[in-house]
Amino acid sequence: MxxxxxxxxxxxxxxxxxxxxxxxxxxxxxxxxxxxxxxxxxxxxxxxxxxxxxxxxxxxxxxxxxxxxxxxxxxxxxxxxxxxxxxxxxxxxxxxxxxxxxxxxxxxxxxxxxxxxxxxxxxxxxxxxxxxxxxxxxxxxxxxxxxxxxxxxxxxxxxxxxxxxxxxxxxxxxxTPAQHDATFAAVSHVPHLLAYALINAIAAQADGAQWLAMGGPGFRDFSRIAASDPVIWRDILMANRHEVLRQTALLRQALEDFETALQQGQPKVLQQLIAKASATRAAWRLSGSSDSDV
Amino acid sequence: MxxxxxxxxxxxxxxxxxxxxxxxxxxxxxxxxxxxxxxxxxxxxxxxxxxxxxxxxxxxxxxxxxxxxxxxxxxxxxxxxxxxxxxxxxxxxxxxxxxxxxxxxxxxxxxxxxxxxxxxxxxxxxxxxxxxxxxxxxxxxxxxxxxxxxxxxxxxxxxxxxxxxxxxxxxxxxxTPAQHDATFAAVSHVPHLLAYALINAIAAQADGAQWLAMGGPGFRDFSRIAASDPVIWRDILMANRHEVLRQTALLRQALEDFETALQQGQPKVLQQLIAKASATRAAWRLSGSSDSDV
The missing domain is CATH 3.40.50.720 (NAD(P)-binding Rossmann-like Domain)
Structure with missing residues (x-):
C-alpha cells in the first residue's frame, strides 16, 4: 500500500x-x-x-x-x-x-x-x-x-x-484552501511580520543594538521566528497578502485599544485587555502536545 | 559579609x-x-x-x-x-x-x-x-x-x-533608570503588548477560536508572554507608558514598511526587510547562554 x-x-x-x-x-x-x-x-x-x-x-x-x-x-x-x-x-x-x-x-x-x-x-x-x-x-x-x-x-x-x-x-x-490561508495569516504569517517589524524598529534606533543585547527569555521566544528564511517568507507573505493585510489591519486596531488605554491613563481598561489575552493564551495548548508543552 | x-x-x-x-x-x-x-x-x-x-x-x-x-x-x-x-x-x-x-x-x-x-x-x-x-x-x-x-x-x-x-x-x-526603561520598553514591554494585541485581534473574529487551535510551535513561542499576569503587566505598562508609546509608534512605522511592500506587490523590498530582521535575529544570543540557547 x-x-x-x-x-x-x-x-x-x-x-x-x-x-x-x-x-x-x-x-x-x-x-x-x-x-x-x-x-x-x-x-x-x-x-x-x-x-x-x-x-x-x-x-x-x-x-x-x-x-x-x-x-x-x-x-x-x-x-x-x-x-x-x-x-x-x-x-x-x-x-x-x-x-x-x-x-x-x-x-x-x-x-x-x-x-x-x-x-x-x-x-x-x-x-x-x-x-x-x-x-x-x-x-x-x-x-x-x-x-x-x-x-x-x-x-x-x-x-x-x-x-x-x-x-x-x-x-x-x-x-478548504481559503480556510487554510485565513487561519495561517492569523496564527503564523502575521506573527512573523510582527517579529520582523519589532526587530527592524529596534535595530533602526541609535541605541538599538545595546537594547537588543539586553533582551531576556521572553524576547528570545517572541522573536525566534524573526530569524526565518527571507526567500521562503517573502513568497509566503506575497502569496497570502490579502489575508495578511486584513489581519494586520485588525491587529493595528487591537494594538490601538492598548495605546488608547495607556494614553488616557485607564489602568482598569488596560487590565481588562490584558486579562482577556492572558486567559485565552493560558488556556491554549499546542495540538498533540502534552500539557507542559505550552 | x-x-x-x-x-x-x-x-x-x-x-x-x-x-x-x-x-x-x-x-x-x-x-x-x-x-x-x-x-x-x-x-x-x-x-x-x-x-x-x-x-x-x-x-x-x-x-x-x-x-x-x-x-x-x-x-x-x-x-x-x-x-x-x-x-x-x-x-x-x-x-x-x-x-x-x-x-x-x-x-x-x-x-x-x-x-x-x-x-x-x-x-x-x-x-x-x-x-x-x-x-x-x-x-x-x-x-x-x-x-x-x-x-x-x-x-x-x-x-x-x-x-x-x-x-x-x-x-x-x-x-540609569531612564536607560533601563527605554531598553525594556523596546525588548520586553512592546513584545508583551504585541502578543496581547495579536491574541485579542484573533479571538475577536468569528472563526478566531478555530484559528487559534491550529497554531503551531512558532505561534506557541511568539505568544507565550501573552499568558503573563494582568495586574503585574498593567502596572509595568502604565508606569512606562511614555517609552512604550514611543516604541509602539516606531513599531507601527516598521510594520507599515512591510504592509506597503505587500500592497504594492514589491517582493524585492519585502525580501530586504525580512533579510534585515532575519540577519539581526540570527546573530542574537541570550546573554550568558550557550550558543544553542537562542
Missing part, C-alpha cells in the same frame, strides 16, 4: 526531513531527489537522505509512487510543469507550501491531466535554519498537517496522503 | 525564588516574609520558602540585613513607607520591579532617611505563572540583572547588591 519510490523535488529542510521520516517509518525504499543546486544534491547523497540524485525533475519523478514538492513557493509553477510531464498518473503528488489558494490556482493551470494526483498539504513544522543539513526525522512528529484537497483530487490520493502523514507522526486535518 | 536576616516583602514567584536561591547559596540563614494574604503566608511557610511569616511589614524588616521588595508596582509606595519606618539604616533594600524611573521617583518621596539603603534592581527573569508555588531556586541562574543606582545609593550597598545577585547566578549590569 505505502509508496516505495519517493521523488523529492527540492532537497531542503522540509523535503529532507520528510525523506528521513519516511525511511524510518519503513516505506520509501528508493528515494530519488532533485535539487537545482549541485552542492545540495551532493549533500543530500552524502547525508544519506536520498539514494539517487538527478539534475532534472522529469528524471526524478519517472516511475514514482509519491512526489513531494518542497521548494520556495515562487518555484512551484515551473516545477509543476516538469512534474506533470513525467509523473505516472497513478502517483500521489503533494506539496508542503505554507499557503494553499495560490498553489491550487497554479496547479489548475499547470498540472493538466495530472491534477487528480495532487493533494495540497501544509505540515505545521519548521525551523529557523534552512537546508538539508538540518533535516530531522522527528520534524513532523506530533505536528499538525493540513490537507486542502481540491474538487479534482482523487479519493484514493487523499486517503493515501492522510495515511502517509500519520505514518510520520502528524495529526491530519482537512480544510 | 553576606546578609543573614533576609526580609521578603511580597511572597510571590520573584520573591520566593530569591529566597530559595539565597538559601541554596549559603547565606540568608533567617528568612522573614510578609504577604498581605494569609493564604500566601501559610503557603510560603509550608513550602519552606520563609522561616517566619508576619502580618506587618514593619515587623518583617526589623533587624533585617537585606530587604527585598517583590510586589506589583502599584503597591510600591505603600510598602516603601512602612519599610522606611522600621528597617535598620545599615540594611540594603532592593526591589525587583520591571520599570525603574517610577520606582526611583516613589523611593525619593517615601524612603526619607533610608534612601541611601536603596539599590533599584530588575532581574530579567520570570514565568507566565505567578505565585509562590512556582518559586524556583534556578530562576535567576544565568539571567541578566540590571541595577540602576540613584545619586543617593550608598557605595557599599551597590557593591553588596552586585555580590548578592552574582551569588544567585545573575549577570549584573548597571544603567
Amino acid at each position: 505505502k509508496p516505495q519510490k519517493l521523488a523529492l523535488i527540492g532537497c531542503g529542510l522540509m523535503g529532507g526531513s520528510f525523506a528521513l521520516a519516511a525511511r524510518r517509518a519503513g516505506w520509501a525504499s528508493h528515494i530519488h531527489g532533485f535539487s537545482a543546486s549541485e552542492t545540495t544534491r551532493h549533500k543530500a547523497l552524502a547525508l544519506g537522505v536520498i539514494d539517487q540524485a538527478h539534475e532534472s525533475i522529469e528524471k526524478t519523478v519517472e516511475g514514482a509512487d509519491l512526489v513531494l514538492l518542497a521548494v520556495p513557493l515562487s518555484a512551484t509553477a515551473q516545477c509543476f510543469e516538469a512534474i506533470a510531464q513525467a509523473m505516472p498518473s497513478s502517483a500521489l503528488l503533494m506539496d508542503v507550501g505554507s499557503t494553499k489558494s495560490d498553489v491550487v490556482a497554479v496547479a489548475q493551470t499547470t498540472l493538466a491531466g495530472k491534477l487528480s494526483c495532487f493533494v495540497p498539504a501544509h505540515p505545521i513544522a519548521g525551523k529557523e535554519v534552512a537546508g538539508i543539513e538540518h533535516a530531522d526525522a522527528d520534524l513532523y512528529q506530533n505536528r499538525q498537517v493540513i490537507l486542502t484537497p481540491t474538487a479534482s483530487s482523487g479519493v484514493l490520493q487523499v486517503a493515501l496522503a492522510q495515511e502517509i502523514w500519520r505514518s510520520l507522526g502528524g495529526h491530519v486535518f482537512q480544510m | 553576606k546578609p543573614q536576616k533576609l526580609a521578603l516583602i511580597g511572597c510571590g514567584l520573584m520573591g520566593g525564588s530569591f529566597a530559595l536561591a539565597a538559601r541554596r547559596a549559603g547565606w540568608a540563614s533567617h528568612i522573614h516574609g510578609f504577604s498581605a494574604s494569609e493564604t500566601t503566608r501559610h503557603k510560603a511557610l509550608a513550602l519552606g520558602v520563609i522561616d517566619q511569616a508576619h502580618e506587618s511589614i514593619e515587623k518583617t524588616v526589623e533587624g533585617a540585613d537585606l530587604v527585598l521588595l517583590a510586589v506589583p508596582l502599584s503597591a510600591t509606595a505603600q510598602c516603601f513607607e512602612a519599610i522606611a519606618q522600621a528597617m535598620p539604616s545599615s540594611a540594603l533594600l532592593m526591589d525587583v520591579g520591571s520599570t525603574k524611573s517610577d520606582v526611583v521617583a516613589v523611593a525619593q518621596t517615601t524612603l526619607a532617611g533610608k534612601l541611601s539603603c536603596f539599590v533599584p534592581a530588575h532581574p530579567i527573569a520570570g514565568k507566565e505563572v505567578a505565585g509562590i508555588e512556582h518559586a524556583d531556586a534556578d530562576l535567576y541562574q544565568n539571567r541578566q540583572v540590571i541595577l540602576t543606582p540613584t545619586a543617593s545609593s550608598g557605595v557599599l550597598q551597590v557593591a553588596l547588591a552586585q555580590e548578592i545577585w552574582r551569588s544567585l547566578g545573575g549577570h549584573v549590569f548597571q544603567m
Whole structure:
C-alpha cells in the first residue's frame, strides 16, 4: 500500500526531513531527489537522505509512487510543469507550501491531466535554519498537517496522503484552501511580520543594538521566528497578502485599544485587555502536545 | 559579609525564588516574609520558602540585613513607607520591579532617611505563572540583572547588591533608570503588548477560536508572554507608558514598511526587510547562554 519510490523535488529542510521520516517509518525504499543546486544534491547523497540524485525533475519523478514538492513557493509553477510531464498518473503528488489558494490556482493551470494526483498539504513544522543539513526525522512528529484537497483530487490520493502523514507522526486535518490561508495569516504569517517589524524598529534606533543585547527569555521566544528564511517568507507573505493585510489591519486596531488605554491613563481598561489575552493564551495548548508543552 | 536576616516583602514567584536561591547559596540563614494574604503566608511557610511569616511589614524588616521588595508596582509606595519606618539604616533594600524611573521617583518621596539603603534592581527573569508555588531556586541562574543606582545609593550597598545577585547566578549590569526603561520598553514591554494585541485581534473574529487551535510551535513561542499576569503587566505598562508609546509608534512605522511592500506587490523590498530582521535575529544570543540557547 505505502509508496516505495519517493521523488523529492527540492532537497531542503522540509523535503529532507520528510525523506528521513519516511525511511524510518519503513516505506520509501528508493528515494530519488532533485535539487537545482549541485552542492545540495551532493549533500543530500552524502547525508544519506536520498539514494539517487538527478539534475532534472522529469528524471526524478519517472516511475514514482509519491512526489513531494518542497521548494520556495515562487518555484512551484515551473516545477509543476516538469512534474506533470513525467509523473505516472497513478502517483500521489503533494506539496508542503505554507499557503494553499495560490498553489491550487497554479496547479489548475499547470498540472493538466495530472491534477487528480495532487493533494495540497501544509505540515505545521519548521525551523529557523534552512537546508538539508538540518533535516530531522522527528520534524513532523506530533505536528499538525493540513490537507486542502481540491474538487479534482482523487479519493484514493487523499486517503493515501492522510495515511502517509500519520505514518510520520502528524495529526491530519482537512480544510478548504481559503480556510487554510485565513487561519495561517492569523496564527503564523502575521506573527512573523510582527517579529520582523519589532526587530527592524529596534535595530533602526541609535541605541538599538545595546537594547537588543539586553533582551531576556521572553524576547528570545517572541522573536525566534524573526530569524526565518527571507526567500521562503517573502513568497509566503506575497502569496497570502490579502489575508495578511486584513489581519494586520485588525491587529493595528487591537494594538490601538492598548495605546488608547495607556494614553488616557485607564489602568482598569488596560487590565481588562490584558486579562482577556492572558486567559485565552493560558488556556491554549499546542495540538498533540502534552500539557507542559505550552 | 553576606546578609543573614533576609526580609521578603511580597511572597510571590520573584520573591520566593530569591529566597530559595539565597538559601541554596549559603547565606540568608533567617528568612522573614510578609504577604498581605494569609493564604500566601501559610503557603510560603509550608513550602519552606520563609522561616517566619508576619502580618506587618514593619515587623518583617526589623533587624533585617537585606530587604527585598517583590510586589506589583502599584503597591510600591505603600510598602516603601512602612519599610522606611522600621528597617535598620545599615540594611540594603532592593526591589525587583520591571520599570525603574517610577520606582526611583516613589523611593525619593517615601524612603526619607533610608534612601541611601536603596539599590533599584530588575532581574530579567520570570514565568507566565505567578505565585509562590512556582518559586524556583534556578530562576535567576544565568539571567541578566540590571541595577540602576540613584545619586543617593550608598557605595557599599551597590557593591553588596552586585555580590548578592552574582551569588544567585545573575549577570549584573548597571544603567540609569531612564536607560533601563527605554531598553525594556523596546525588548520586553512592546513584545508583551504585541502578543496581547495579536491574541485579542484573533479571538475577536468569528472563526478566531478555530484559528487559534491550529497554531503551531512558532505561534506557541511568539505568544507565550501573552499568558503573563494582568495586574503585574498593567502596572509595568502604565508606569512606562511614555517609552512604550514611543516604541509602539516606531513599531507601527516598521510594520507599515512591510504592509506597503505587500500592497504594492514589491517582493524585492519585502525580501530586504525580512533579510534585515532575519540577519539581526540570527546573530542574537541570550546573554550568558550557550550558543544553542537562542
